Amino acid sequence: MENEIEKLTSDDQKILLEVLFNQHYEIEIISSELNDIESGEKSVDKDTYRQLVSLYDRFRQK
Amino acid sequence: MENEIEKLTSDDQKILLEVLFNQHYEIEIISSELNDIESGEKSVDKDTYRQLVSLYDRFRQK
Numbered sequence: 001m002e003n004e005i006e007k008l009t010s011d012d013q014k015i016l017l018e019v020l021f022n023q024h025y026e027i028e029i030i031s032s033e034l035n036d037i038e039s040g041e042k043s044v045d046k047d048t049y050r051q052l053v054s055l056y057d058r059f060r061q062k
Numbered sequence: 063m064e065n066e067i068e069k070l071t072s073d074d075q076k077i078l079l080e081v082l083f084n085q086h087y088e089i090e091i092i093s094s095e096l097n098d099i100e101s102g103e104k105s106v107d108k109d110t111y112r113q114l115v116s117l118y119d120r121f122r123q124k
Contacts, residue, residue, distance in 0.1 A: 004083045005076070012092070015113055016076055016082065019095045021066045022104075025087055026078065033081045042084075051077055 030056045092118045 005013065020026055032050055035040040044052075067075065082088055096114055105123040106114075 005079050011113070012117060013075070013079055015110065016088065016117070017067050017078060017089050020082060023091045023094045025091050029081050029085045029087050032085045045076065048077065051073070055074060055078070
């Protein structure tokens, strides 16, 4: 997946993030990823998992 | 919306983009944004619209 993002210009990356928030999908995609991890379908290192949980909590508190 | 993204570290932005692609939402969010623009619900400048259409076409061709 890393190369998908590398193919994008920084402008493309910025507009994708803006659209993600404009369309209010930020919580949905993080919770889907956390579900995949917690159901064992996907494995990530501890730091990545912690980062995802922290983002999820921050977005929920908005 | 700009400040939402500015509050994120570059690591947070990177992991959000990775999750967006992992969960295959990139086309969905772009098409939702294009729908909002084309239905008149949202207005953006021409360059932004062109950039969104170009991203949409690229993602569709993957």
